[in-house]
Amino acid sequence: MRGLKKQRRIQIILVAFVALGISTALIGYAMRDGINFFRSPSQIVAEPPAPTEVFRIGGLVEEGSLQRGQGETIRFSVTDGGAAVPVTYTGVLPDLFAENQGMVGTGRLIDGVFVAHEILAKHDESYMPREVVDALKEQGVYRHAEGDAPGGT
Incomplete structure (x- = not known):
């Protein structure tokens, strides 16, 4: 009797x-495209x-690079002060999207050429995504705006 209980445990x-192993593998498999x-x-x-x-790219929309093409296709460059990458996006841009403003794109x-399927712009005067702030600080380009919280949050 005692051996049976031990075997059952x-x-x-x-x-x-x-x-647990199977559920961990399934969660990892489901998240592979979301990272x-x-x-x-x-x-x-x-x-x-x-x-x-x-992947996601972030930085400032380079001044003078914003070009609106035929239809909803928009071309611009994103920079961190050290390099610039051309971006194309087909769709409606966020209202606050503008040159010399922070943005993050996924594509x-x-x-x-970075082909974006999603573009996010900063949502008010005191916010910029932390990754963008860190990249701009690395290049020595980031400047705090008045009332801007250090670290971008």
Whole structure:
């Protein structure tokens, strides 16, 4: 009787570990497309990612680079002060999107051009995404605006 209880406990523990392993693998598999790494323009120029890799780019919209094409296609360059990457986006831009303003885009680098499928702009005068602030600080370009919280938050 005692040996049967011990054997049953061992079986339950083994089944729990197998279930834990399978659930961890399923969660990792489901999240593989949802993880987008952030890169600054300088990092992209130094080490271009594969055309199949989806990632986020952030920086300032370069002054004088904003071009509206036919339809909803927009072209501009994003910079961190050290390098600039050309961007194309088809869709409606956020209301606060403008030259010399912070932005973050999600997409792929194809033939040296970042093809964005999502563009985010800063939402008020005191916010810029932390990754963008860090990249701009690395290049020595970031300046605090009045009332701006240090660190971008």
